Amino acid sequence: MITTILTAATILCTLSPSSPTTDRYKGWVMANVEIACPEDIQFLRDLGAKSLACYDHPGQTQMLMTEKMAEKARLHHIATKVTERDIASYIKKIDQVRSEARNSGVGGWYSDFKTWPEVNLHLQQLANSDPDIASVFEVGTSHEGRTIWGIKITSPGDATDRKRILFNGCQHAREWIAVMVPVYIAEHLIEGWKNNPEIQSFLDTTEVVIVPIVNPDGYEFTYAAGGDRFWRKNRRNNSGSCEGVDLNRNWDIDWNGGDSTSTSTCSDVYVGPSVFSEPETQAMRTLIESLPNFVTHIDFHSYSQLILKAWGYTSTPHPDDEILQALGEAMHDGYQSVHGEQYTVGTPGDVLYYADGTFQDWTTSVGALGYTVELRPTGSPGFDLPPSEIVPTCEESFEGVLAMMRFVSNPVSISFPNGLLQFVNPGEIHELSVSMQSPLGGSIDPTTANIHIRYGETGTEATIPLQHNGGGVFTANIPGSLCGLSTKYWFDVETTSGQYQRYPTGDTVLTASASQLIEEFTMDQNPNWSTEGLWSWGQPTGGGGQYGNSDPTSGASGNNVIGYNLNGDYENNLSEKHIVAGPFDLSGTQNTQLQFSRYLNVEQPAYDHASISVKGDVGLWQTIWTNQSEITDSQWQTVSYDISAVADNASSVSIRWTxxxxxxAWQYSGWNIDDVSISASVEAGVVGDVNCDGLVNVKDILTIISSWGPCEGVCAEDIVPDENINVSDLLLVIANW
Ligand SMILES: [Zn+2]
Known part of the structure; x- marks a missing residue:
């Protein structure tokens, strides 16, 4: 099916970005507001301030208000900091950046945000180029008569029994990145079908339905001359002074329930005159009711970097919460794998506020696994994401979506709630939490859940049942060889109907390297690192905390730490102040990791900065971490960073905290650092060497025979790690003689 939706002539008018008139917000300012509780939000709304978050939430949030409202907020003890005094020049500035990005052409079609006609044309071109697998279709018509367009992508052949996955964007007009991402997904699924066997096999069993712009009227209004860049709702004429309904409050799931909803037509969360009152939500409902085997859904929004699962309207967990969580974590890992960005997984109530009448809850209520993904950034500059971040946001979203497709394609999804192991300490057993979920109504047979372990590349594998903790939750006990070989491992399980799943797939295995502690600083004594400004060693005094939390009163271990101003907050108008550790000789190391205990409070990076960098033999400082948002630690936490790219096998490595x-304005208590360590991998042992003397000989045979029998924990003689010193250990010695 090919539907012509636009002619090229229509497009010529929109080649350069157009923007709303800039005098709409004359006398208004943009402010960062510190929200402590829901009452603060209500107070500001009652004043007439306009929140720029997709979901209102505690902490720092951006708002539009007049100077008078800002003054009233401060009198009400709501910390309010004006960041833009002139909205018109702010919009001009953004237009300028967009024009430059568009003219540069970097990122191709994704160099800049695109208008409704541009998106429609691109969808049509994608379908025209591969009509065997992609077709454009009409979802419905908006209040103002615009067509809502979608694209369906699946392998040729009878699609009747295939699973359906839905991705949509732009229920909220101003969240422009949430349009670019679904278009990118469509384009790269079509591309992947031609050259990526995994995507081919997804599309053999799945039809992907994508609707980039659910709310075309609102979206066009954010670009139009005389429009409003900050518009969120659709464009319903409410026959009064205010237009629009919040489409993401209009769905039939606890509609108008009072959590983040309003019956005032002027509110940004106006629920509409009745449930499903809007042609846009009606059209999407009709589409979904026409999809058999509808399994999962993502409703894209911005901003905050969140993966929100059902339920959004209640604290009662969904009956399939373990599955919703496991799929959320799989998507998180996909997102993180590309550019390292963190997207927090939880219900709206876990991470923000409850919200009634949302799309994700409705699709979940009709049997799919429904999610809201809030895209980049975490905070400032909100939905005005710089165009240079369109492509990275799309790239990481595509990996998140592939993780979702893998999850619904595999009979069992295997994930690791606390991450995988980097290191094992020789002679210790490490517990690894494993989650195994059968996503689509099947169930796993817990008696078939195993870990397969060997020591070193050529060791013999032992199979050990996982410890079952109920539901899909298991614990694997992973030992480290006493002789310093790396531990290789993988998992498998079957469903009750006999379907098999391995992790990782194929024949690859996971590796936990034997670790060697190279440097350790407990801070019980002064390490005498070189300092600038108020960096010093000693006991913190619990001072500071004008914003965020005050300093701790002792270390993570012992009393002393390294900290920036042990007696209070960092200064305003500070230039970069460093503390430098090293240089360390790390010659011969591999997989070098930095670990320390952190207690940090710092304002969001639009204003204040905290960072860590590493310098190796090349002699240039490389940043390995910098705050991506406001950080308000209230307890010590252990953090680890992979510094292998700079530090591996380098003879002079320095590490600095800045x-x-x-x-x-706005001072926080800054850095506190304790228990700093540098570790690296070693591959010290030889397979078959029971007594760790570097030789495989008769002494190893005799050692095995003298310890014959069951082994509790880690035993040197148990070189095939199956908790038994037996013939398999003997055979491994002989094989490596
Ligand atoms: Zn939104």
């Missing part, structure tokens, strides 16, 4: 730069 406080600053900071801006003119």
């Amino acid at each position: 406080m600053g730069s900071t801006d003119t």
